[in-house]
Amino acid sequence: MLHKIVKIIAVIISVLSLVFLGGILASEDKDSAWISPLINVSYFIFAACVAVVVIYVVKNLFSKKETLKKTLVSVGLFLAVVVISFVLADSSEVKTNSGVVSGTTSKLVSTGLNTFYLLAIVAVGTMLWTGFNKIKK
Incomplete structure (x- = not known):
């Protein structure tokens, strides 16, 4: 219906x-x-x-409690990656042609880039690991 x-x-x-x-x-x-x-x-x-x-x-x-648990673990891991990226981010001011980018904005942009890089490394590592395991069998 x-x-x-x-x-x-x-x-x-x-x-x-x-x-x-x-x-x-x-x-x-x-x-x-x-x-x-x-x-x-x-x-x-x-x-x-x-x-x-x-x-x-x-x-x-x-x-489904199983699905809820897996989802919460995944969200927690993602938030951990974002927190790690935030800690590693650079917060220095950046001079551009149109002005100066504040330290806060620079830190947020750097956090986004670091998050992307970490997740890309994890994705490539996962693909290599599963490919290696398939070849090994």
Whole structure:
């Protein structure tokens, strides 16, 4: 039943999107009156999708304790990587052509880069380890 309702809503939204797209393409003005309603529909669809995903994820997490435990461990490990990246981050001010980047901003950018590098190293290491184990067997 829910699947049929979602299909019907998807068809309605698709038809509305085609109507808005046709209005934009038919208009010769760059600032068409069709753009604002299309953006509002996009925001509504995005919010609805996020809400549905969050509801089902939370429902499935709390229905299975094993899944909840694995998820909490994964989130904890990710937060540990972010904390390690934050500790290793450089917070010195950086001079640019347009001004000076503050130490806080520099630290946050450095944290993001360090997090990316650590996760990339873990991903490559995991792929090498599983490849090595497959070759070994």
